[in-house]
Amino acid sequence: MRISKGALLVVIAFTAPLIVELRTVLAWVNVELTVLESAVLGIGLIGVLLVWALWPQSQNNATESAETE
Amino acid sequence: MSQTADEKARSETPEHDREIGHDEFDPIGTLTLIGIYFLILVFLWFFMYFVEFLGNDPTVVGGTLVFAATGERLR
Amino acid sequence: MNIHTYEKLWLVAAMVLIVGFIATITYGSVALGITMVGDQQETVEPTELNDERFSDPRVAQVGENEYEAYVTAQMFSFQPDPIEVPEDSEVTFYVTSRDVIHSFSLVGTNVNTMVIPGEVAEMTVEFDEPEEYGVVCNEYCGPNHHNMEGMVHVVPEEEFDLTELDAEAPDEVETGDDIDVTATVENRLLDPLETTVALEIGNETFSEDVTIDGGETYETTFAIDSTQLGEGDHDWAVTVGDHTDSSTVTVVDELEDDADGETNENTDEDADGDENGTEDETGTDATENDASGGDDE
Amino acid sequence: MTNTYIESFPAEAKVVRAAFYSSFLALAIGGLFGIVQTLHRTGYYRFMDSADYYTVLTAHGVLLAITFTIFFLVGVFTWAVTTSLDRPVEDIRFTWVWYGLMVVGTVLTAIPIFAGFTDSEMSASVLFTFYAPLQGHPLFYFGLVLFVVGTWLAGADWFRSWWAWKQEHPDERIPLPTFMVLTTTLMWYIATLGVAAAILLFLLPWSLGLVESVNPLLTRTLFWFFGHPVVYFWLMPAYMMWYIMLPKISGGKLFSDPLARVVFVLFLILSVPTGIHHQYLDPGIAEGFKFIAMTNTMFLLLPSLLTAFTVVASMEHGARQRGGTGYLGWLKALPWRDPVFAGMALAGLMFAAAGFSGMINAGMNINYLVHNTFWVVGHFHLTVGTAVALTFMAVTYWFLPQVTGKELWSRSVALGQVVLWFVGMTFMSNAMHRGGLLGIPRRTAEPQYEGFEFEAAVGSVGELDAQIALGGALLTLSLVLFFANVIGTALNSRSDDLPANEYADTLSGPSDAPLVLDNLKLWTAIAIVLVIFAYSFPLLSIIERGGLFGPELTELPVSIGPGLEYLSTTTVSTVTTAGETAIAIIAGVGS
Known part of the structure; x- marks a missing residue:
């Protein structure tokens, strides 16, 4: 776990407005997404977040961060 | 979310790592965050006024303020 | 009182933001001429809107490409509906309410005002292209609020006129008498109107070419021999440009001596939507008055 | 040995608890009506007549915007005054009197609103704004008056505590929470003069048939005299929580006590002279007055922007004390x-x-774009519906153990609940804002x-509707979880292991604040002068134009039913049957 469960939940919640409005922003650059596509995109994004959060940190990285502390 | 060295894994943060007094506390993080907010506000304001609002023609025109400023009704 | 440098910085930024907002709005008002609905208009009596503007809500021409639209809002409709104006015109709306607070809002535009009984909202608007705008009431005004809607039609120059047509004829005539069909044509434009007044009755058509000056009313009567039509019901229609007024006349052998005020009028279905609203209002009033008068006698 | 509020102030804890429960009851009913409206408006599920929608809307508005928020507020403020002055209220009987008055006021207001669902001749489907010539039943106005009088007495109670405290501590600075309560109360006193005048001088006599008519623009202006500051009345307890609870819970201290005082003083002096910005599109008010209202409103952004900095900095202080580092990395160290x-x-x-979105609403001519559209609904579901409501629900998880002495039923459910509210509101209000830009009106069935x-x-309007319905469903689910937690906590047994009743320390304390900040008389005087500047000319002009009692009008009680026939004053029998319902509700609240 890179972040606490609570923080993860909140981060996932933060993606909601991004996903909702991403479609509008993309429409300005003429990328039209359907509802389904943006939903899939959203689920994908959340999946990436979960993987990022749950992936065990490499030993190297952990020591590095320990040093900077 | 960027991967910087000081972003470290902490599933459980201890209540108090240290005591930070008034003089040693520089809220640089707050400044960063609120600076971003400021930029968003400025961008959105211009977007709302000049794109959404003025692009939403027709608009009510030809009024007293203009009359006072220019002496004639704008056409 | 010590304030952190960063917070001072933010204080300055916040002030810049606020002043910037006010400056933008002022720019819109002064440079772009965007005007707020204000207090330019005198107050009116909402329950008796009988001044020349609101007794007959309509569009009037006041100058070249300049029009005024007198609009009333009441539960749960707007008058006139639709409001028809030409393209490339400057239209000043005068909107008031007969009962509660409404709004008059052109969907998809910045034309939007509250409509408050006793007050007249004045808004000057420039219309370019022909377009149809929906009008909503966006202030809650009663249980049917959601059904209150209207239209503003911005029509091509050549399709636009401000002709008012009213044709009248008796309901019944006796064989042998003339049927007098009287057509009243009002040209509410400033320019003269060249047109043809045509009456169609039975299989026959009578017509007259006329030129009506701006703001003038022209009245003409067609006298038709009822014998030629024969006994029975005959539909008639008077046409001027796109406007039609029609009804039915019955030719009878002998006229019964009974003037029934109520059946006399309003059998005509108005084909012209433009007139529908105003006609209805005044028409019903008139019949009600007639009816009550008859009761008294 | 814990040191909870209920142990320190058992009698006050009872009142605070009663106020919270009353507030939650309003939240439950109002929230239920919320989902009913959402489904009706979006067309997903319409089980009632569209005319009844407006009765639902009236109840939703009054119960949530007035009852829910203000009952919670009086609870929090009573807690704040007693805790920060460390003294009980002067007379607990008086405290119960104002609480009782507020309950009775609410019930009397609710009776005619709910009668709108029945065939009764009584109704008050006039929405939260009750613009004349729509006319509600006299009981509706009377109840509102009683409710407001109840809040006035509550304010008197807090002032009384402060005066008594001042006798014993003549040279001390007003503790920050009490300072916040007092400035907010003063603002409320000034603001409610508008609605009191509107109701007592015009609407109530008119609904009783004592005067012939009213001036719709005048009563509307008086309503907004109150209607904008009431927004700050809801918001101030939330601000208070952000200032005095959030830093502590973040593990830090309040960044600046003096600036917090400045913020509350600014709210006191600027909240009221801004109401005309709700009337940018009203005919009968000159453009100049609207411009003045806009300038005041824009400067009212300042205290909120300052709050943003101070509160975030306090959180950052907590995060850094907990080991957070970096420009943004500290956010991860927050609890x-x-x-x-x-x-x-x-x-x-x-x-x-x-x-x-509030900045857009505040802009004078840009108001043409959004006035009375769905945008506005999106806006206030973010302010009162989230900034206030979500803060209240979140601090409830801290307050409930304090006023009941019982441990919170489930912290996980609580966390899920607040996150769910955030997500639900994101969907709903986002779609509302966008719908408003398309010109979709508010307040329509x-x-x-x-x-x-x-x-x-x-996208399409259909997709916006879907977003709204989805958001509404998530919000309802969130409410269910909230009530589960409240009830679960109430049913818990007493716990000895609860956090103490404390609020945040400050980094820069009250001694840094200039003494003049505590001069409440001065700020009140300035506030009144500003109100006179902003309002006397518009009001005089409105009266001069339309008359004090306005033109001849047809009263239009909005009877919800087949027709729109004029229904005059109601019979005694409906009052008594409704009265029985009222007693049942009071009994429910009191228990």
């Missing part, structure tokens, strides 16, 4: 698992977004028209 923190932080974030359609640039 996101704590529902009290997460709820308030998310509420604050939503308020930042609401701030933006069926935003579908025969002659035209709303055109969306991206």
Whole structure:
């Protein structure tokens, strides 16, 4: 776990407005997404977040961060 | 979310790592965050006024303020 | 009182933001001429809107490409509906309410005002292209609020006129008498109107070419021999440009001596939507008055 | 040995608890009506007549915007005054009197509103704004008056505590929470003069048939004299929580006590002379007056923007004390698992977004774009519906143990609840804002028209409806979880292991604040002068134009039923049957 469960939940919640409005922003650059596509995109994004959060940190990285502390 | 060295894994943060007094506390993080907010506000304001609002023609025109400023009704 | 440098910085930024907002709005008002609905208009009596503007809500021409639209809002409709104006015109709306607070809002535009009984909202608007705008009431005004809607039609120059047509004829005539069909044509434009007044009755058509000056009313009567039509019901229609007024006349052998005020009028279905609203209002009033008068006698 | 509020102030804890429960009851009914409206408006499920929608809407508005918020507020303020002055109220009987008055006022107001669902001749489907000539039953106005009088007495109670405290501590600075309570109360006193005048001088006599008519623009202006500051009345307890609870829960201290005082003083002097910005599109008010109202409103952004900095800096202080580092990395060190923190932080974030849509609303001519559209509904569901409501729900998780002495039923459910509210509101209010830009009106049962359609640039109106319905469903689920937690906690047994009743320390304390900040008389005087500047000329002009009692009008009680026939004053029998319902409700609240 890179972040606490609570923080993860909140981060996932933060993606909601991004996903909702991403479609509008993309429409300005003429990328039209359907509802389904943006939903899939959203689920994908959340999946990436979960993987990022749950992936065990490499030993190297952990020591590095320990040093900077 | 960027991967910087000081972003470290902490599933459980201890209540108090240290005591930070008034003089040693520089809220640089707050400044960063609120600076971003400021930029968003400025961008959105211009977007709302000049794109959404003025692009939403027709608009009510030809009024007293203009009359006072220019002496004639704008056409 | 010590304030952190960063917070001072933010204080300055916040002030810049606020002043910037006010400056933008002022720019819109002064440079772009965007005007707020204000207090330019005198107050009116909402329950008796009988001044020349609101007794007959309509569009009037006041100058070249300049029009005024007198609009009333009441539960749960707007008058006139639709409001028809030409393209490339400057239209000043005068909107008031007969009962509660409404709004008059052109969907998809910045034309939007509250409509408050006793007050007249004045808004000057420039219309370019022909377009149809929906009008909503966006202030809650009663249980049917959601059904209150209207239209503003911005029509091509050549399709636009401000002709008012009213044709009248008796309901019944006796064989042998003339049927007098009287057509009243009002040209509410400033320019003269060249047109043809045509009456169609039975299989026959009578017509007259006329030129009506701006703001003038022209009245003409067609006298038709009822014998030629024969006994029975005959539909008639008077046409001027796109406007039609029609009804039915019955030719009878002998006229019964009974003037029934109520059946006399309003059998005509108005084909012209433009007139529908105003006609209805005044028409019903008139019949009600007639009816009550008859009761008294 | 814990040191909870209920142990320190057992009698006060009872009142605070009663106020909270009353507030939650209003939240439950109002929330239920919320989902009913959502489904009706979006067309997903319509089980009632569209005319009844407006009765539902009236109840939703009054119960949530007035009852829920203000009952919670009086609870929090009573807690704040007693805790920060460390003294009980002067006379607990008086405290119960104002609480009782507020309950009776609410019930009397609710009776005619709910009668709108029945065949009774009584009704008050006039919405939260009760614009004349729509006319509610006299009981509706009378109840509102009683409710407001109850809040006035509550204010007197807090002032009384402060005066008594001052006798014993003549040279001390007013503790920050009490300072916040007092400035907010003063603002409320000034603001409610408008609605009191509107109701007592015009609407109530008119609904009783004592005067012939009213001036609709005048009563409307008086309503907004009150209607804008009431927004700050809801918001101030939330601000208080952000200032005095959030830093502590973040593990830090309040960044600046003096600036917090400045903020509350600014709210006291600037909240009231801004109401005309709700009337930018009203005929009968000169453009100049509207411009003045706009300038005041824009400067009212200042205290909110200052709050944003101070509150975030206090959170950052906490995060850094907990080991957070970096420009933004410190955000990870915040206690996101704590529902009290997460709820308030998310509420604050939503308020930042609401701030933006509020800036648009405050702009004078840009108001043509959004006035009375769905945008406005989106805006206040972010402010009162999230910044305030979510903060209240989050601090409830801290307050409930304090006033009941019982441990919170479930912290995980609580965390899920606040996050769910955030997500639900994101969907709902986002779609509302966008719908508003398409011109979709607010306050309508069926935003579908025969002659035209709303055109969306991206997506479609149907998708917006779907977002709103989804958001509404999530919000309802969130409410269910909230009530489960409240009830679960109430059923818990007493616990000895609860946090003490404390609020945040300050980094820069009250001694840094200039003494003049505590001069309440001065600020009140300035506030009154500003109100006179902003309002006397518009009011005089309105009266001069339309007369004090306005033109001849047809009263229009909005009877919800087949017709719109004029229904005059109601019979005694309906009052008594409704009265029985009222007693049942009071009994329910009191228990």
